[in-house]
Amino acid sequence: MLEMKVFRENPDSIFDDLKRRNASAEIVKEVIKLDKKWRVLIEEGNKLRAERNSISKEIGELKKQGKDAKAVLEKMSGIKDKLSQNEKETKEMLNLRDQTRMRVPNILETDVPVGENDEGNKEIGSHGSKRSITNPKPHQEIIENIGGADLKRAAKISGRRFYFLTGDLARLEMALINYAVDYLCQNQYTLTIPPFFMNREAYEGVVDLNDFEEVMYKIDEQDFYLIATSEHPLTARFKDEILEIKEQPLKYAGISTNFRKEVGAHGLSDRGIWRVHQFAKVEQVIICKPEDSKKMHQEILNNAIELFKGLEIPFRIVDICTGDIGTVAARKYDLEAWMPASQQWKEIVSASNCKSYQSVRLNMRYRTPDGTEYPHTLNATAIATTRALAAILENNQQTDGSIIIPKALRKWMNNQEKIEPQ
Numbered sequence: 001m002l003e004m005k006v007f008r009e010n011p012d013s014i015f016d017d018l019k020r021r022n023a024s025a026e027i028v029k030e031v032i033k034l035d036k037k038w039r040v041l042i043e044e045g046n047k048l049r050a051e052r053n054s055i056s057k058e059i060g061e062l063k064k065q066g067k068d069a070k071a072v073l074e075k076m077s078g079i080k081d082k083l084s085q086n087e088k089e090t091k092e093m094l095n096l097r098d099q100t101r102m103r104v105p106n107i108l109e110t111d112v113p114v115g116e117n118d119e120g121n122k123e124i125g126s127h128g129s130k131r132s133i134t135n136p137k138p139h140q141e142i143i144e145n146i147g148g149a150d151l152k153r154a155a156k157i158s159g160r161r162f163y164f165l166t167g168d169l170a171r172l173e174m175a176l177i178n179y180a181v182d183y184l185c186q187n188q189y190t191l192t193i194p195p196f197f198m199n200r201e202a203y204e205g206v207v208d209l210n211d212f213e214e215v216m217y218k219i220d221e222q223d224f225y226l227i228a229t230s231e232h233p234l235t236a237r238f239k240d241e242i243l244e245i246k247e248q249p250l251k252y253a254g255i256s257t258n259f260r261k262e263v264g265a266h267g268l269s270d271r272g273i274w275r276v277h278q279f280a281k282v283e284q285v286i287i288c289k290p291e292d293s294k295k296m297h298q299e300i301l302n303n304a305i306e307l308f309k310g311l312e313i314p315f316r317i318v319d320i321c322t323g324d325i326g327t328v329a330a331r332k333y334d335l336e337a338w339m340p341a342s343q344q345w346k347e348i349v350s351a352s353n354c355k356s357y358q359s360v361r362l363n364m365r366y367r368t369p370d371g372t373e374y375p376h377t378l379n380a381t382a383i384a385t386t387r388a389l390a391a392i393l394e395n396n397q398q399t400d401g402s403i404i405i406p407k408a409l410r411k412w413m414n415n416q417e418k419i420e421p422q
Contacts, residue, residue: 001102001361003374007031017107020114020322027103034097041090048083055079102209105327106357112331115321121334122321127305128314128338136340137397139390140272143169145401147422148393149273161262161277168419172392172405173280173385175412177255180282180383183307184253189284192252194233196259197224202236205362208327217259230254231379234285235358243366245375249288249296253382256281273386274346282382289366290356293376297353300380301333304349307382310408313391314338316345330355335381337391348387351380 006014011032018025055076062069113122143149148169154162165173185191203216203225212218217226227233234254243250262275273279284300301317308315320332335349356374359365365372396404401421405413 001098001357002104002107003356003360004035004101006107007035007101013107014104017105020108020112021105022116022323023105027100031097031101031104034093034100038090038093038097041086041093045083045086045090048079048086052076052079052083102204102361106330106355108322108325109331109353112325113319113321114323116323118321118324120321120323122319124317124319124333126314126316127309128312130314130338131340131395133340133397134399136394138272138341139274139339139393142393142397142403143272145421146403146419148419151272159277161275163273163276165273168413168416169389171413172409172419173389175405175409176383176385176388177280177282178412179310179409180307181253181255183310184282184284184303184382187251187303188248189251189253192230192234192254194227194230194237194254194256196227196256198227198233198236199223200225202239202362203232205239205364206232206235206328206358210327215260217261226259227256228260229258229281229379230256230283231285234283235287235377235379236362238287238364239362241364242372243287243364243375245287245289245366249286249292252285254283254285256283272390274390276386279384279386281384284351284378284380284382286378287359287364287366287375288378290373290376293353293355293378296376296378297331297333297351300378301351304335304351304380304382308335308337308348308388311388311392311406312408313388313395313406315348318345328352328354328357330357337387338395339391340394340397346387346391348384348391349381351378353378 002014007028011028014028015025018028055072059069059072059076062072113120115121137145146169147167148165150164150166154164181191197219200212200223203212211228212225215228219225231254234252257278258281259278262277284303286296286300288296305317315335315337318334318336320334325332329352332350332352334347334351336345337348339346354377356376358377359374364375366375392406393403396406398404403419405417405419410416
């Protein structure tokens with residue numbers, strides 16, 4: 001969330017940002033109103049404490065002099081009751097203010113493209129050439145031809161949008177994970193496998209509150225949510241801590257199984273293993289000083305670009321617009337792979353600079369010569385395996401039904417060059 005000083009000292013920056021997003025400013029006005037009420041309660045509490053201390057001294061003097069202190073003790077009792085009520089109201093007002101503040105989106109960078117929805121996103125680059133494929137098959141049909149997944153039996157025991165990966169396709173997923181992990185570790189990212197459960201308090205530090213209903217799975221009768229990406233635990237890991245960030249930012253390569261509801265209707269091209277409830281992903285997470293975050297954003301984007309260039313999949317880079325960027329990021333880029341069967345560009349990577357939005361929510365700081373500051377947090381997909389697999393299958397399909405394995409992955413598949421149809 002945004003620091004409280006922005007609401008107090010520069011609210012126009014928030015109002016201007018919400019205009020760019022075409023969003024209502026009422027929530028910001030509510031935060032400012034609640035903050036004023038909270039500060040009035042704080043002032044009242046301080047006056048009551050001063051009065052309590054003064055009366056306490058008066059009681060002491062009366063007792064020393066052997067005088068009757070009954071009336072003053074009754075007054076003290078009334079002050080204590082008022083103070084107890086004040087402290088309760090102050091705490092409740094602070095909680096209400098901050099819960100409301102959490103719903104105010106991040107302030108976007110000034111050069112984020114303006115648009116109402118994903119049609120306003122701006123292509124800023126592309127790599128690779130689209131192959132000429134006669135009557136390209138969708139990845140879900142290719143999967144059946146190569147015996148790469150069993151969706152019907154997965155649906156029988158788990159429901160729709162689950163799958164068994166089998167044989168060479170399962171090996172190809174493991175190759176993708178090793179490929180991404182090797183690349184990031186060679187670039188000084190620390191490989192980290194996080195817990196796959198998080199409690200709500202920690203989760204509130206890293207996501208839009210709407211995600212609890214729209215994205216995450218809740219464990220019944222327990223304060224646990226299944227993670228939607230390793231970015232969440234890797235960032236929330238440092239909640240309520242003061243970090244030491246020296247010359248280099250903190251860089252992590254997270255590897256996890258992820259779980260998402262994927263609520264809503266989806267098209268034919270989202271079938272198969274493209275939009276599923278469970279998938280593996282290698283994620284990039286950086287925690288850095290504010291002055292380094294633009295450079296780090298470019299770094300995590302470049303890492304994703306290099307990984308997909310190595311897979312030889314045609315893709316483009318998209319600058320996400322004001323109406324599609326969401327609540328948490330101040331700037332976001334996507335990579336979109338070309339999918340021959342649907343003749344569409346489809347998202348395979350998101351790279352976000354969240355600036356201090358998550359660290360404020362998490363109360364995460366780093367030490368500076370003058371005290372402490374909020375660090376900036378960034379995240380980006382390295383490889384989301386199911387989407388990368390779907391893109392490989394569609395772009396590398398051959399007329400005989402076989403699939404060419406990208407050269408970059410063959411060393412993890414005993415130098416196998418193709419996946420043959422069954």
